[in-house]
Amino acid sequence: MGDLSIKDLVVEYSSGGYALRPINGLNLDVPAGSLVILLGPSGCGKTTLLSCLGGILRPKSGQITFDDLDITALDGSALAKYRRDKVGIVFQAFNLVSSLTALENVMIPMRAAGMSRADSRERAEELLTRVNLEDRLKHRPGDLSGGQQQRVAVARAIALDPPLILADEPTAHLDFIQVEEVLRLIRSLAQGDRVVVVATHDSRILPLADRVVELRPEVATTNRPPETVRLKAGEVLFEQSTMGDLIYVVSEGELDIVRELANGGEELVKIAGPGDYFGEMGVLFHIPRSATVRSRTDATVVGYTAQAFRERLGVSGLGELIEHRELASN
Amino acid sequence: MLLAALRDMQWRMRRLVIAVVSTAIIFAMTLVLTGLANGFRVEAQRTVDSMGLDAFVVKAGAAGPFLGATPFAPADLARVAGEPGVVAAAPLATAATTIRDGASRRNATAFGAPEHGPGMPSTSEGRAPSTPEEVAVSSVLGRHVGEDVQVGARTLRIVGIVPNSTALAKMPNIFLTTEGLQQLSYNGQPIITSIGIVGTPKQLPDGYQTIDKAAGVNDLLRPVKVAVGSITIVAVLLWIVAVLIVGSVVYLSALERLRDFAVFKAIGVPARSILAGLALQAVIVALLAAVLGVILAQLLAPLFPMIVVVPAYAYISLPLIAIAIGLLASLAGLRRAVAVDPALAFGGP
Numbered sequence: 115m116g117d118l119s120i121k122d123l124v125v126e127y128s129s130g131g132y133a134l135r136p137i138n139g140l141n142l143d144v145p146a147g148s149l150v151i152l153l154g155p156s157g158c159g160k161t162t163l164l165s166c167l168g169g170i171l172r173p174k175s176g177q178i179t180f181d182d183l184d185i186t187a188l189d190g191s192a193l194a195k196y197r198r199d200k201v202g203i204v205f206q207a208f209n210l211v212s213s214l215t216a217l218e219n220v221m222i223p224m225r226a227a228g229m230s231r232a233d234s235r236e237r238a239e240e241l242l243t244r245v246n247l248e249d250r251l252k253h254r255p256g257d258l259s260g261g262q263q264q265r266v267a268v269a270r271a272i273a274l275d276p277p278l279i280l281a282d283e284p285t286a287h288l289d290f291i292q293v294e295e296v297l298r299l300i301r302s303l304a305q306g307d308r309v310v311v312v313a314t315h316d317s318r319i320l321p322l323a324d325r326v327v328e329l330r331p332e333v334a335t336t337n338r339p340p341e342t343v344r345l346k347a348g349e350v351l352f353e354q355s356t357m358g359d360l361i362y363v364v365s366e367g368e369l370d371i372v373r374e375l376a377n378g379g380e381e382l383v384k385i386a387g388p389g390d391y392f393g394e395m396g397v398l399f400h401i402p403r404s405a406t407v408r409s410r411t412d413a414t415v416v417g418y419t420a421q422a423f424r425e426r427l428g429v430s431g432l433g434e435l436i437e438h439r440e441l442a443s444n
Numbered sequence: 445m446l447l448a449a450l451r452d453m454q455w456r457m458r459r460l461v462i463a464v465v466s467t468a469i470i471f472a473m474t475l476v477l478t479g480l481a482n483g484f485r486v487e488a489q490r491t492v493d494s495m496g497l498d499a500f501v502v503k504a505g506a507a508g509p510f511l512g513a514t515p516f517a518p519a520d521l522a523r524v525a526g527e528p529g530v531v532a533a534a535p536l537a538t539a540a541t542t543i544r545d546g547a548s549r550r551n552a553t554a555f556g557a558p559e560h561g562p563g564m565p566s567t568s569e570g571r572a573p574s575t576p577e578e579v580a581v582s583s584v585l586g587r588h589v590g591e592d593v594q595v596g597a598r599t600l601r602i603v604g605i606v607p608n609s610t611a612l613a614k615m616p617n618i619f620l621t622t623e624g625l626q627q628l629s630y631n632g633q634p635i636i637t638s639i640g641i642v643g644t645p646k647q648l649p650d651g652y653q654t655i656d657k658a659a660g661v662n663d664l665l666r667p668v669k670v671a672v673g674s675i676t677i678v679a680v681l682l683w684i685v686a687v688l689i690v691g692s693v694v695y696l697s698a699l700e701r702l703r704d705f706a707v708f709k710a711i712g713v714p715a716r717s718i719l720a721g722l723a724l725q726a727v728i729v730a731l732l733a734a735v736l737g738v739i740l741a742q743l744l745a746p747l748f749p750m751i752v753v754v755p756a757y758a759y760i761s762l763p764l765i766a767i768a769i770g771l772l773a774s775l776a777g778l779r780r781a782v783a784v785d786p787a788l789a790f791g792g793p
Contacts, residue, residue: 194712
């Protein structure tokens with residue numbers, strides 16, 4: 115009971131007409147009573163994954179199971195019920211309703227769940243006392259510090275005692291004193307069968323976790339000799355949205371560099387011929403490939419690590435590489 | 445979520461007050477205009493009622509007993525009076541005339557009827573005219589019994605005052621004997637415009653028709669029909685302005701609260717609760733405006749130099765229409781709230 119399981123999760127959305135897959139085939143099993151940190155830089159899909167776990171975003175494929183419930187199969191009111199009863203969310207920007215007092219903000223999920231005004235008020239007072247805000251019940255968010263607002267947000271998230279707590283960059287807008295308070299609070303939530311999932315790019319809070327999941331694992335960066343790859347016509351060298359550590363130079367043949375579109379189609383970006391190189395931006399900046407490369411004819415390419423490629427190109431700084439300087443002929 | 449909606453209104457109190465006051469002024473103007481349009485009918489109705497008649501007999505084909513009348517000789521008066529069902533019959537005449545008021549003249553409607561009726565209204569002061577040289581005038585003229593007044597080309601002695609008797613946008617009525625009116629407007633010719641009757645005639649001589657009191661009122665209203673229509677159009681436009689004001693306030697409120705709605709959705713609040721909160725805001729704005737509008741209308745009405753009688757149905761329908769307006773106006777805001785993506789709640793401020 116209370117275990118969280120993610121299988122082959124793929125999330126795709128459209129950005130400027132192109133298909134983006136911030137999460138591409140993620141597998142994860144989290145036992146009940148754990149605190150998991152999703153670590154990764156901006157844009158790596160942390161918030162996207164939280165949205166999927168919270169039943170807010172529907173993945174393209176794959177399955178998320180929590181407490182023996184297949185979230186990806188839920189719809190409409192069942193999904194709203196899941197969000198209300200099973201999930202508590204602590205948002206990055208606190209997201210308290212500015213016209214409501216701290217007490218009323220905490221009361222919202224309980225009132226939405228049909229709890230009486232008196233009961234929800236009593237429970238909200240208990241929760242705010244638990245997060246040391248018993249003297250701030252009647253204050254509006256604008257009159258509270260960032261840390262206090264975040265504690266109100268935590269109290270709201272646990273109002274209905276959900277078995278799954280999701281926290282999106284909970285320390286992003288806090289100073290170190292406030293961070294300390296919030297970290298203690300979040301750690302204390304992972305009790306019993308409850309699962310707490312925290313998304314962050316701040317590696318300083320890793321000691322908090324029972325488990326750390328790196329959403330964009332660093333690919334090996336050790337220098338190694340160039341690899342020659344021979345491709346048949348139509349064979350794919352690498353796919354859009356995947357990570358890689360090699361920059362390729364075409365020796366023979368032609369390759370299509372195409373972008374996958376959100377509507378399922380493709381857009382030809384360029385045809386790479388002998389002497390052309392590609393794939394340098396993803397390797398240099400540790401970001402996913404922005405296009406798929408498929409051989410147009412039988413072709414041969416040589417893959418270089420970033421360091422080897424720099425030597426091959428004969429440049430000293432990154433600037434010339436980023437500007438895609440012509441490759442000197444051998 | 446109703447609590448959140450009410451708190452939001454407190455939070456944006458200044459904007460709420462502006463919206464309520466603006467809408468209330470519109471509602472008040474709408475009420476006054478409705479009262480104005482109704483005033484024409486009320487004064488015509490009062491005039492007809494004051495005559496104490498049940499119906500009018502006119503020439504077949506005539507549009508009415510007063511302004512749409514076809515004048516005729518009272519040759520068949522005795523026959524009409526003798527028809528079964530007729531209790532009393534009187535020769536009546538109506539004509540537009542003028543009254544000298546200092547150096548200027550003002551329009552008036554003159555009615556001629558026998559001294560002891562039917563057709564002669566009761567007076568609040570003095571008595572009904574008994575000779576062609578006597579007249580009873582409306583109290584709105586501000587004249588007194590015993591004074592002489594120049595009506596048309598004749599000078600008449602005021603013998604009675606009829607309270608608040610007007611027609612055609614507060615134009616005063618004056619009452620003479622039938623002979624007096626014939627001398628004033630028909631050069632003394634024995635011509636009448638209708639036979640006023642008490643009772644219900646079972647049949648009439650050939651060439652005559654009966655016109656009931658409602659049709660008589662409409663006959664008096666005919667000259668102002670275009671004005672009433674215009675006023676009604678302005679009133680409808682004002683309703684539209686009221687819808688736009690309430691609608692913009694609710695829409696702007698919805699736009700500013702999209703992130704709140706996203707958070708509500710993300711934490712499992714059903715969309716219908718969010719919508720109910722928004723609709724409640726619109727209805728409260730409209731209802732508060734309706735209450736204030738009624739009060740303002742009471743203050744504005746006396747400023748108009750015409751009769752403003754706001755009908756009871758307007759007071760009853762105003763809050764109902766206000767609720768409908770509130771809901772209608774909040775539609776755009778509701779659509780935005782329904783469409784909001786809960787994922788908006790994620791991400792930075």
